[in-house]
Amino acid sequence: MTQLSYDAAGVSIDNGDELVERIKPFAKRTLIPGVLGSIGGFGALFEISKEYKEPVLVSGTDGVGTKLMLAFKLNRHDTVGQDLVAMSVNDVLVQGAKNVFFLDYFSCGKLDVSIAERVVKGVAHGCELAGCALIGGETAEMPGMYPEGEYDLAGFAVGVVEKSQIIDGSKVKPGDVVLGLASSGPHSNGFSLIRKIVEVSGASWDMPFDGATLADRLMEPTRIYCKQVANVMKKVPIHAMAHITGGGLVENVPRVLPEGTQVVIHRDSWKRPAIFDWLQKEGNVAEDEMLRVFNNGIGLVVIVPAEAADAAVSAFESEGEKVYRLGEVVNRANAADPGCVVI
Structure with missing residues (x-):
């Protein structure tokens, strides 16, 4: 009878040890x-x-979504780790918390140590950008669970905030100014639609686009805003923040608004990056759908008192941020009104 082993079944303990x-x-x-x-x-x-x-501990968890499918197709594994970290640490940040540690979960059918190393190196880079520690994680090799060459990522971040300094949107009031910090592109949202648009357009991933290639612009890693916002918070009061992920501006901003308020964003207040114009044109995507699916060039929304708006803009610019005055907070006439409108 053939002697079986874990390695013969498709799991290499030695490879896992080497990755660690x-x-x-x-x-x-x-x-x-x-x-x-x-x-x-x-x-x-x-x-x-x-x-x-x-x-007070603040936690967030997320994955990278189908952007990973581009990583597989293009053999680009160096930046999806930063995407993974960003999706959680930015969520923790908007509560006013300092991210302190992150844990990742990497699962695959057969462990390719060199690819996994590239991914986790990106996770560590994301943690450095966020100022938090990569304190642990898990690598799971599960033969038969994933197609060859594919893997999945998940992770979670934990932050700490003084109870009296939690940012929960309760201080938001009519007259407050809505600022937007630039994204690096689609970040990690809307890639099921993006992949479909590229497919129907017949475009090649390596075609020249906006000073690089289409793949370059779509694979830009999600921006991490933690250190910049922490520095600005020391200088100006912040009433609320929203991480613009799936749902875009129109669905994420209302999550931080108190009852009776509404945000009005002016469409001409920021320049939408070329990649979003291309996606809309090639996919014949309605404007309302663009606003619900993509960040459209705004990765983080920050709401500040009107009297602090100029100082906030200057402070963010001194941190190297591209910042836009998107609009303002107004009274909400009735509960049926949308919490955020783009006009």
Whole structure:
């Protein structure tokens, strides 16, 4: 009788061990005060700073979605890790929290150590941009679960905020100014539609587009706003923030508005990047659909008091951000009115 082993069944323990050793240097670069232990333990340990009087934990979890299918097709695995981190840390950020650690989950049918290393290196880079520690994770090799050459990513971030400094939108009032920070492109949302548009258009991924290639513009990693916003928060009051992901401006901004208020965004207040114009034209996508699916060039919305708007714009610009005055908060006449309108 043939002697069976885990390796014969398609799972290489040795490859998993090698990956852990390869990623340890990347994770080490992300370490911040509070991390206890190192990669490889059963649980990740983090000590909350005693600087907090009433610390509140804020958590967020997400994946990368079908943008991963472009990574497989184009053999581009170096930036999807940053996408993974960004989708969670930006969500934690909008509560006013400082991201402190991140954990990732990488699953595949057969582990390709070199590809997994590229992905996790991107995760570590995202953590560095966010100022948080890559404190642990999990790699799962599951033969038969995924087609050859494919994998899936998930992760979650944990942040801390002083209870008295939580940003929950309760201070938002009519007259507040709505600012928008530029995205790097579609980020990690709408890629099922994007892939369909590219398919029906007959465009090639390597065709020249907007100073690069179509693939370059679509694979731009999701921007991480944590350090910039943290610095601005020290200078000006922020009443609310919204991470613009699936649902676009019209569905994400209302999530941070108190009852009785509405945001009016002026369509001519920012220049939409060329990639969105191309997607709309080639896919014959209605404007309302564009606003519900894509960020259209705005990755983060920040709502500030009118008297602090100029200072906020200057502060964000000093952080290297491209910032737009998108509109304002107004009274909402009745509950049937949309929470955010683009006019």
